[in-house]
Amino acid sequence: MTNPSPSQGADKKVAAGVCGILLGALGVHKFILGYTTEGLVMLLVSILTCGFGAAVMGVIGLVEGIIYLTKSDEEFVSTYILSKKGWF
Numbered sequence: 001m002t003n004p005s006p007s008q009g010a011d012k013k014v015a016a017g018v019c020g021i022l023l024g025a026l027g028v029h030k031f032i033l034g035y036t037t038e039g040l041v042m043l044l045v046s047i048l049t050c051g052f053g054a055a056v057m058g059v060i061g062l063v064e065g066i067i068y069l070t071k072s073d074e075e076f077v078s079t080y081i082l083s084k085k086g087w088f
Helices: 006-026 028-032 036-048 052-070 073-082
Strands: none
Touching: 006 028, 006 036, 006 052, 006 073, 028 036, 028 052, 036 052
16 A cells, blocks of 8 residues: 555645634544544534533634644645644
């Protein structure tokens, strides 16, 4: 199995960044990157706290979305596709 080139993982960068900014409390950006556990944590915290935890998860999603979009394609692929860094 070959390592993905920067262009093979960079296509997820914009989708994950925008979803992190707009739907961060639901963890959609985590599911886009293949981080099922982290996505479920964000989704369940938002739902099980009757929305009170959604504010915190929304801020986390906003910050992560901005981080994704400000990284270069190579940095993004290296950090989030190859190294599988789940949080921030």
